[in-house]
Amino acid sequence: MAKSRSYDKRPSVVVPDAGHGAAVRGWAAVAERLGAAIGGGAAGVLTVDAYPGVDLDEIAAALGRALPDLAVFGVRDAMKEPAAIEAMLARFLTTDRVFGYMAPFRMEEFFRPEGLAALRAAVREAAGRGPVAVIGVGAALVTPGDVLVLADMPRWEIQLRFRAGMPSWTCDNPGEDFLRKYKRGFFVEWRTADRHKLDLFDQADFFLDTTVRGDPRLAAGEAMRAAVAATTRRPFRVVPFFDPGVWGGQWMRREFELPAEAPNYAWGFDCVPEENSLLLDFGGVEVEIPAINVVLRHPKALLGERVFARFGAEFPIRFDFLDTIGGGNLSLQVHPTTDYIRQAFGMSYTQDESYYMLEAGPDAAVYLGLKTGVAPDAFFAAVEEAHRPGGELDVEAFVNRWPARRHDHFSIPAGTVHCSGSDCLVLEISATPYIFTFKLWDWGRVGLDGVPRPLHVDHGRGVLDPERDTAWVERTVLGQVRPVASGEGWREERTGLHELEFIETRRHWFTAPVTHETGGSVHVVNLVEGERATIESPTGAFAPVRFGFAETVIVPAEVGAYRVVPDTATQHATIRASVRL
CATH class of the missing domain: 2.60.120.10 (Jelly Rolls)
Known part of the structure; x- marks a missing residue:
């Protein structure tokens, strides 16, 4: 079998033409950039609208150290009372430990109109005396400010923080069962926050990544929007994550060289992408964002x-x-x-x-x-x-x-x-x-x-x-493999999914390059045999993307034609999934 110790656990997408300073790293550089954006020590309003799970105290403390005259306002006091929120969410959360019902809420429904109005008045008054920051989930509802920052957070990191005792956004439940916290996020909080994030995406002056505590990254708004758009024009990988379980095994730990602390990896x-x-990668500064942003912003x-x-x-x-x-x-x-x-x-x-x-x-x-x-x-x-x-x-x-x-x-x-x-x-x-x-x-x-x-x-x-x-x-189900096509050094088979399922899977065995065509559907490709292969553009439309055994590559529909090239003339195979059209 192919070995997979070359498995890349931190794949990145190099942003083409990322200008100097498109992104900076570290709180000193982040605070300097944001301070300059609101006019240094002059009066100006900085709004940091955050995804649930972002450590708001970390942001406020870091900005306060760098900008000692900064007046910081949180938004939590403008939210509805906990009892009112629980009543609003009850039918969507249900009493089940795992399952709820998909909720349709918008961010403003969690706030008291009079609370937002009072906070706006306080911000206006403080802004007459010096720089102001409004920080929190839904902060842009108070004011978009003179500078708007979107502080995002991937859902996997949110789950890790839940397990470490972080409460949910809409209630104070640090010791609650993780599954119930996850349910609240999945059915209510993340859906609400995604709608709100999408409303702000084209307005944001900066995007702030605080996924790694104490090691923030800040990207300019236009640079981030251009990078997200460019991602849909080339194959890419997302950052994988791994989790133990009661039935988990040892193969991934060994072959992917995963940390030894966990008892297993299930x-x-x-x-x-959710x-x-x-x-x-903005010129050497890696900024981590939720992969769902690409789906939300450029779905077609x-x-x-x-x-x-x-x-x-x-x-x-x-x-x-x-x-x-x-x-x-x-x-x-x-x-x-x-x-x-x-x-x-x-x-x-x-x-x-x-x-x-x-x-x-x-x-x-x-x-x-x-x-x-x-x-x-x-x-x-x-x-x-x-x-x-x-x-x-x-x-x-x-x-x-x-x-x-x-x-x-x-x-x-x-x-x-x-x-x-x-x-x-x-x-x-x-x-x-x-x-x-x-x-x-x-x-x-x-x-x-x-x-x-x-x-x-x-x-x-x-x-x-x-x-x-x-x-x-x-x-x-058994033995459902049908030949589809073949050429010099390759053959294509239809295998796997049942006629009732919308996913179409094709397996290609190849010792020579194979040309694929997205045909109007996103493709998901995994190398299931062979050490390494490369995805190339027949027209040079994107830089080659190398991937190894067991690594999954997303090929956007917009890519159109692409070619998979084996690194050696030995037998390789990919499994490719798409939506039946």
Whole structure:
């Protein structure tokens, strides 16, 4: 197999023609730039509008040290009372530990009009005496100021801060269960903040990155906007992140050279723009932004016009790794159907998925589909009984266990009971609504935090399709590889996803360059065989992008034609996903 210790864990996009000083690093340089922008010691208003999760105290303290005459105003006192906010959010948060309902709120709905008016008056009065800063989530609602800074934050870093005790934006809950904090972010806070951020994106004079505490980066507004737009005209990678889990394995730790502190690594998120970062290199100063910014700001160029018409400004394809080599089975689970996810959670499409085997040990297997003749009522009765103290579930009495080999590709349309067994490294190719997993059985385990992981048997009962049985799997899932085209040194196959799923996957085996065409849809490409390859433009429209084994590259729809070139004449393979049009 190909080795992957060349796996780049901090890929960056070099910004073309980044002028000198387009970005600066460190609080001294950031404060100097912002101080100059508001006129040094003269009266001027600096507005720092922040994404939930940004450390507002860090920003206020740093600016205060550099600009001792600066009067700093926060915005939290202008928000509605906690009880009023909780009442407003109750039906969207629900009482469930994991799932809520997608909320439609705008930023101004969280503030009291009279509170904003009072704060505006105080800022005007203070601005007559010297420089003023208004800092906080929603600060631009008070005033856009003379200089507007957008302080952003990737969702993965927010999750790490939640785990470390950071409270949610809309309530004081530092000790609350992480899953409930995440739910509040996913269904309410991040959606609200994204709408607000998009309103400010073209107005911002500067973009502030405080992802790494104590090491801020500041980019000029025009430079950032040009960089985000340029990203849609070339292939790029996002910054992957990795997380341990109760069933996690050791393959990624070894092959990707991940830190040894974690007991294992269960997940590797290599292409989830909603949560991954994007590193933009402005002449040697790397600025980290949420990758979702590219989706929100330039959805047609990135996704393709027809994909955007279908999904809106959402990236519909997810690539991630599931590592059970040296670990255990995933939870036995099922994903909601489109109708169910729309009715129950307000989502517009569901989590169809597939398992592509990047590596498989001798005992590798996938659990998939009910065994022929198993009645759903009997299965769920056994599941319920297994959840009683001391209970066990004989999974293989109800669910098929299929041996898995390297390069096998298992389709898992929503409504199909499934899980990866141990001894597998899975490249999971799926639609993006990624938290909607209804766990039915977790093999009697608790999470790494010692607390039982949440199960959703009632939801599972509502969506499991009894026709997805042994015969169905054999007929529609196993061995679904069809030749499509071939040429000198390459061949193309259609493999994987079921006809009910919107994602189209193609595998190319090649020892010579292969030309691809986006054809109006964003492409997501992973090198599943071979050490390294390069993506080139046939017309020189973008600089070559090298990528290695297991690395995922996003190719925007606007790129059009591109060529994948192997580094050597040995056998290489890519798996490519796009939206069926």
